[in-house]
Amino acid sequence: MVCSTSARRSLCAEQLDRIGEIITLVHLKAEAQRVAGLLSHGQKQWLEIGMLLIQNPKLLLLDEPVAGMTDEETERTAELFLSLEGTHSLVVVEHDMKFIHALTRDNPARRVTVLHEGSVLAEGSLADVQNNDKVVEVYLGR
Secondary structure (H helix, E strand, O other), X not given: OOOOHHHOOOOOHHHHHHHHHHHHHOOOHHHOOOOHHHOXXXXXXXXXXXXXXXXXXXXXXXXXXXXXXXXXXXXXXXXXXXXXOOOOEEEEEOOOHXXXXXXXXXXXXXXXXXXXXXXXXXXXXXXXXXXXXXXXXXXXXX
């Protein structure tokens, strides 16, 4: 996106439109005029994700993106991530299996990788790794 040189100190219409798209995408349209410090924890996470998306990356690496979020915020975050399919690739590190289920339930081809002590313990569909004897032994102590 390139704006004329006279727009260096202010945003051009194209930039404002892009910001508006991202604000809507990350569920912050109603909060657009609010100071970031006054946003809820989940909204701050969405703002951070929006700041990444505005750069139009091909790959997003997300470390525990829903930690500390309410159930509703977690659901909305899953919807947000699913809406990025086809435009961005995501690698999500997360311990919240309900969230992982939300990301994988409509597409069993999505891969889940379980790590233990720095190595891959299991990989496959969510159902595959949840039923993997090694995973059950390591994480459930059986």
